[in-house]
Amino acid sequence: xxxxxxxxxxxxxxxxxxxxxxxxxxxxxxxxxxxxxxxxxxxxxxxxxxxxxxxxxxxxxxxxxxxxxxxxxxxxxxxxxxxxxxxxxxxxxxxxxxxxxxxxxxxxxxxxxxxxxxxxxxxxxxxxxxxxxxxxxxxxxxxxxxxxxxxxxxxxxxxxxxxxxxxxxxxxxxxxxxxxxxxxxxxxxxxxxxxxxxxxxxxxxxxxxxxxxxxxxxxxxxxxxxxxxxxxxxxxxxxxxxxxxxxxxxxxxxxxxxxxxxxxxxxxxxxxxxxxxxxxxxxxxxxxxxxxxxxxxxxxxxxxxxxxxxxxxxxxxxxxxxxxxxxxxxxxxxxxxxxxxxxxxxxxxxxxxxxxxxxxxxxxxxxxxxxxxxxxxxxxxxxxxxxxxxxxxxxxxxxxxxxxxx
Numbered sequence: 001x002x003x004x005x006x007x008x009x010x011x012x013x014x015x016x017x018x019x020x021x022x023x024x025x026x027x028x029x030x031x032x033x034x035x036x037x038x039x040x041x042x043x044x045x046x047x048x049x050x051x052x053x054x055x056x057x058x059x060x061x062x063x064x065x066x067x068x069x070x071x072x073x074x075x076x077x078x079x080x081x082x083x084x085x086x087x088x089x090x091x092x093x094x095x096x097x098x099x100x101x102x103x104x105x106x107x108x109x110x111x112x113x114x115x116x117x118x119x120x121x122x123x124x125x126x127x128x129x130x131x132x133x134x135x136x137x138x139x140x141x142x143x144x145x146x147x148x149x150x151x152x153x154x155x156x157x158x159x160x161x162x163x164x165x166x167x168x169x170x171x172x173x174x175x176x177x178x179x180x181x182x183x184x185x186x187x188x189x190x191x192x193x194x195x196x197x198x199x200x201x202x203x204x205x206x207x208x209x210x211x212x213x214x215x216x217x218x219x220x221x222x223x224x225x226x227x228x229x230x231x232x233x234x235x236x237x238x239x240x241x242x243x244x245x246x247x248x249x250x251x252x253x254x255x256x257x258x259x260x261x262x263x264x265x266x267x268x269x270x271x272x273x274x275x276x277x278x279x280x281x282x283x284x285x286x287x288x289x290x291x292x293x294x295x296x297x298x299x300x301x302x303x304x305x306x307x308x309x310x311x312x313x314x315x316x317x318x319x320x321x322x323x324x325x326x327x328x329x330x331x332x333x334x335x336x337x338x339x340x341x342x343x344x345x346x347x348x349x350x351x352x353x354x355x356x357x358x359x360x361x362x363x364x365x366x367x368x369x370x371x372x373x374x375x376x377x378x379x380x381x382x383x384x385x386x387x388x389x390x391x392x393x394x395x396x397x398x399x400x401x402x403x404x405x406x
Contacts, residue, residue: 001021001022001023001024001032002023002024003023003024003025003026003029004023004024004025004026005025005026005027006023006025006026006027006031006033006066006069007066008065008066011033011040011061011066014035014040016037017035017036017037020034020035020036020037021035022034022035023035025066025070027066027070028070028073028074029045030044030045030046030073030077031043031044031045031058031069031070031073032044032045033061039060039061039062040060040061040062041057041058041059041060041061042057042058042059042060042061042064042069042072042073043055043056043057043058044056044058044072044073044076044077046076046077046080048086049086054086056076058072058073058076059072059136059137059138059185060137060138060141062141063137063138063141063185063186063187064185068185068187072185097131097132097133097178098131098132098172098177098178099128099129099130099131099132100120100124100127100128100129100130100132100135101128101129102132103132103168103169103171103172103177103178104117104120104121104128104168106172106175106177107168107171107172112168112171113290115164115288116164116167116168118164119160119161119163119164119165120161120164120165120168122161123143123161123162123164123165124143124161124165132169132172132177132178132182133178133179133182134182135165135169135182135183136182136183137182137183137185137186140162140165140183140186141186144158144162144189154191155189155190155191156191158189159188159189159191162183162186162188163188165183166181166183166184166186169181169182169183198355198359198385198386198389199347199348199349199352199355199356200352200355200356200359200360201345201348201356205343205345205348208343208344208345209252209339209340209343209345211343212339212340212342212343213248213249213252213339214249215342216245216248216335216338216339216342217244217245217249218245220239220245220246221239221240221245224236224238224239224245225238225239225240242311243307243308243310243311244307244308244311246323247308247320247323248332248335248339249304250304250305250307250308250320251265251320251332252353253300253301253304254301254304254305255350255353255354255357256353256356256357257297257298257300257301257304257357258280258295258297258301258357259353259354259357259358259374259375260280260282260295260354261287261288261351261354262350262351263286263288264282264286264287264288265319265320266318266320266328266329266330267283267285267286267318267328268280268282268286268318268319268320269283269317269318269319270309270312270317270318270319271317272319273305273309273319275297275302275305275306275309278296278297278298278302279294279295279296279297280294280295280297281293281294282294282295282376287376288376291376291378293376295374295376296374305319313326333350336350354375355386357374357375358371358374358375358383358386359386359389361374362386362387362389362390363389363390365390368380368383368384368386368387369383371383371386
């Protein structure tokens with residue numbers, strides 16, 4: 001059995017063998033690598049409760065670097081030394097373990113965070129009947145690679161959902177529902193593919209966007225006029241009498257002039273809007289950072305809301321209820337993409353209206369801390385991504401050094 005200080009370069013160079021064999025780690029003799037015909041796996045060799053040599057599987061080498069495998073091995077050895085128990089005997093029988101759905105329901109009933117619940121449900125809902133201890137790094141890594149191949153999610157989104165699952169499992173450990181978190185050693189994916197791209201509208205794009213929105217308004221008004229002239233749906237009011245053809249234009253005006261996130265906009269209620277003082281209250285329940293916030297309305301946003309209030313559905317607490325159900329809107333993706341296509345605007349997501357709001361503030365000379373407050377960022381580092389849009393401020397700052405003393 002060869003003894004080599006295991007490095008990733010050395011492991012990657014090992015060919016598929018005709019017969020399996022073992023390699024001992026020179027840096028930590030208790031750690032060894034099994035080279036099989038299909039995979040390479042880290043194991044820990046230790047003395048069990050009966051004083052006999054035993055092996056404990058740490059995991060596939062694709063999930064652990066040699067450094068991480070050594071850390072895991074040392075942690076396991078230390079735990080056994082302190083507790084005086086056998087790591088294998090400490091594992092509870094799988095049949096006594098709760099399923100992922102069991103944990104999800106218990107966490108939800110205990111008032112767990114909606115953000116965690118939503119991410120676990122979205123990513124791992126199909127695995128709800130799986131034993132929680134079977135949520136191994138290899139299983140999650142297989143899921144991650146599948147998402148990467150399909151391109152449905154960026155690495156940052158994959159990391160968020162994996163982290164939500166780890167949080168749920170940590171909660172289960174803290175409440176003695178699981179003996180350990182099987183994903184404790186799972187590492188985050190690099191997020192180089194998820195770098196935030198600051199996309200905002202040029203002056204020409206902004207003009208084209210509102211031209212397309214106004215064209216849509218004119219089309220909806222014409223369609224309503226033809227419907228009424230044909231003697232159909234006489235209970236519907238003529239749209240010429242209303243400030244807006246429907247919810248879409250005031251919704252976009254508010255998004256571009258407040259930077260409010262989509263979910264918060266869809267959750268906004270009239271009781272949260274103070275037109276007399278031109279402010280909007282963002283309730284903690286619909287806020288990403290789970291904190292209340294009060295945002296000022298500029299004249300464009302205030303006028304749009306005031307006009308929309310005059311025609312909004314009566315007796316509905318939501319500012320922008322779904323035109324189909326009257327409840328909370330889930331999306332207006334179809335209309336949004338149609339308008340962007342008409343305006344010939346590419347690579348501009350709904351969320352980019354939030355970037356547009358922040359970018360215009362910075363380019364107008366607003367200081368970053370004020371921008372942070374208006375964006376409801378919990379950390380100034382999130383706002384610093386817009387700093388490059390105000391180079392004149394840096395120039396202005398260093399220029400002060402060239403002023404004559406006195």
